[in-house]
Amino acid sequence: MKPLDPRLVATTRSVRVHLVVAIACGAALTGLILVQARLLAGVISGGPATAALAALALVVSARVVLAYGAETAALRSAARVKSDLRRRLVAHVTGPAADPVTTDAGELATLATRGLDALDDYVARYLPQLVLAVLVPVAVLVVVARADWISALVIACTVPLIPVFMALIGWHTQDRTARQWRLLERLGGHFLDVVEGLPTLAIFRRAKAEAELIRRVTDEHRRATMGTLRVAFLSAFVLELLATIAVALVAVEVGLRLLYGQLGLDTALLVLVLAPEAYLPLREVGARFHASMEGVAAAGRVFAVLDGPGGPAPEPAAPAEPPTGAEIRFHGVGLTYPGRTEPALAGVDLVLRPGTTTLVTGRSGAGKTTLLSLLLRFTEPDAGRITVGEVDLADIPAGDWRRRVAWVPQRPYLLDASVADNIRLGTIGGDVETAARLAGAHDVITALPDGYATRLGERGTRLSAGQRQRIALARAFLRVARTPDAIVLLDEPTAHLDPENAALVRAGVARLLEGRTGLIVAHDGGWSGLADEVVALPWCQESHFAGIGGGS
Template sequence: MNRGPVDPRLLRYAQAARGYLVVTVALGLAGTALILAQAGLLAHGLATAAHGDVAAALTGTLIVLLIVVILRAAVSYGGEVTALRAAATVKSQLRSALTARALRLGPGWLGGQRAGEIATLSTRGLDGLDSYFARYLPQLVLGVLVPIAVVARVAVADWISAVVIAVTLPLIPVFAVLVGWHTKAQTRRQWRLLAILGGHFLDVVEGLPTLKVFGRARAQEQVIAKVTDDYRKTTMATLRVAFLSALVLELTAAVATALVAVEVGLRLLYGHLGYETALLVLLLTPEAFLPLRAVGAQFHASMEGAAAAGRVFEILDTALPDGPEARPGRATAGTVTADLRVAELRLDGITVTYPGRPRPALDGIGLTIAPGERIVLTGPSGAGKSTLLALLLRFLAPAAGTIQAGGDDVAAMDLEQWRRQIAWVPQQPYLFSGSAADNIALGQPGASRGAICQAARLAGAAEFIDSLPSGYDTPLGERGLRLSAGQRQRIALARAFLRDAPLLLLDEPTAHLDPAGARLIASALDTELADRTVILISHGQGWSAGSGGRVVSMEHGRLAPVVPGGRDAALVIT
């Protein structure tokens, strides 16, 4: 979709661009005035020198001309510095907005995206906006102001030359637009290939051990080589268009300038035009075409950043999967609250569907969860257990049905306030590259070292953490890859135990633990954490509901009959 030479979305999402454009226009006006002054002074000085009055007559003119040249350089320098600072501010705002939107869209949306593409977009892609703001937009302003000012000034001195310039000037924008349409398509394709390359390379690096074990590393080398070669060809094709368009614009400007030079020369030869006027026209004519040629050249350099910004705007405009935007007719988010320590959770007729899947992940689920209750969800893979936790975390919105807490619709509650009351341990917990203590205290900033150690003890992590080189201050490395799967699981459990959250969601919490470790976690849930509401997913038969709890079985997105021996669960099966 063509949005003109300036994308209005940049002004809507990046307010720093507005002030920058004002400064750009002001500097463009100053630069235009200096161009006219420089040409006039130079023409006067050369005409004076041609008449032999070189000494005293030229002294003042040359001094003023030197001042004008210095001011023109200062204006140009100030414009570029301002533009680069504005570009840095705009990139920072867009990156912050992109990160915030990705966080609000949640894991459900991010799971359908290429993580490498998002990373490339927010780094290398947005860096291309430097050329857009520092070079393209200033030249665009000059491309409007300078030709108008030059034609007006030349018209005062010689109307015939002004008519010739005015007639030939539109040829450059026409050719630039024709070439620009093709360049946009080429640049978009180049950006898509770069995003694919970045995403695939990240996947390969993260999965390198698996690829090596299964002997597929060489095949991935060939895939990356092919994508890289496609990117190279597209880049060269884009550069070829840019170079050819520059040739077209330069040729057009040269022909137009030559026309003016010929008619001025003939009239000067026959005495129909003064020498100083002829010099002024010849000096100003290239200045009329120069900004338009520069706009065409900088347009190509700025297209990569503009294409990346376009993709950012698409993400920023993506509808949220939860809350009033995605579910019209509901109350405004944040108007009600619920304390999960005392509020009863009720799922009524919940249905969840995933795009491209013929069968709902959850089909008419009804479930009541009392405060402080423990529920063990069992069932085969794909039964909908993890989807149920994602609903409670508000990573997903149900296609039908409601989730209520204390009688109020959860969708009408503030998202951050709701999640502050939840601690979650996923199947594959993510550890950051900070220390063990930092990873445990992730959900409880400012926690004391004693509280961190107590949470690690409950999760069975204290012993191996103490054996690390620097204990709790030992960096765990990217994704915690220095630890075993079981150790990473214990760190994640300690993180959840430390968080003072009344609702604890555990997705296969002991999948990577030995039987002794599993018993330790079960004991912690029954004793120190007995006041919390726990919803736990288990594929095996090793978990029991314990006192005051129940086992809920799921099959094909529905609740199966109550497991014999479990407490009556007040289940609603539809």
């Protein structure tokens, strides 16, 4: 493990800024240490006490203030580094090139949370101490050499022993730390899988077996962690012992020469005060290094993930404005999901004309949901292209495009918030009550205990499926009220609803689609009465087809 990971410095601006600040603070602290030693030696040797003590108090206060300011800045730098790495990690694993088959959600969650949190010790404490470990011994050696070359020679011969032993201990603990982190990732990933599959495990009576497996992995991680801590404590003992012996050697030779009159008292005191300062930063580097190894290992795993497949979609060179009132055209669009050999869509040519409603039907697996996913910019086609007027949809920023889309999914997600907040989700302003009336949801909402202020519970547990669908319709009405040229997308809006609720939803959808460009996805042609064009997707998209829905 390198003392300073070059990838962190090369890829994270916060680390580079932090290093500059740490070097400046380290240089200032080094100067204060030398001044403090000179003043302390003068006070002890019987110099002018009053002025020297006042200056000494001032220097000590300056060291305290500087150390506090450096620590505060270092913690802020660590927070920025962690935030930067987390954003890059999330953008990478959620990008279009990411492979969902090889992505372990549990390991990534552990890495992005518990793992990167351990970088605090590395950035905020180890890196500043590394700067001091370079500056302070060199400065002390220069000052001591000018005062007494023999003591400087003893310090110069013994100081390198500490980094040598520190490197030997680091090599020994590197594998232990890597194993500890692998076990933690394995524990996090397995625990998440078990929680997600708990109902299935309970049905097949495998919950106890999985609990035993988690207990075994936890014990392995505990043993690995304790082994790493044992080595870290022993390493601190070794470094302390070396530093103590080295200072003792300096003290003995200074004492003997002082006894025989070969060394002045002022010089002897200066050397004795400065000698421990030469070893202290190196001892602290060793202690901080072992405390930060977990964070360094986690950062290494982050860089390994970032080097793998994935990454955010490339940003367009010149973002285009979504044109209003333009037709949407699919030009030979195809999409194959990662890890699959059969395409979800292939060779689709489709036109959505302004102000008309198109119904897309087909059996499960025909690619209807994929069609909506492409229009919502959740995925990007790997063949062909989609245009809005003369503009390629890929050139329009996804956020700008989605603000033009009113989407009613098959199973709308409702938050544990008030009815009004759920309707207002994703839209700023607007008349919530009018939107609810148009969606046929006003009577349902007023019947709730607190009306529009009623909290719905996570996923809208207080409402039936039909009522949840009407809340989703109200969201869409609010969106189109704020964006008159919005495109309306509906995914099986009446699936799993009883006839009465389905009729209410159909009536609301009819009002929503009046004079607007709309696309309805459904299993059957029951919506054909609302559609201007009907497109039937074949179950298998392996053969190309053209001309559907007015395409050329």
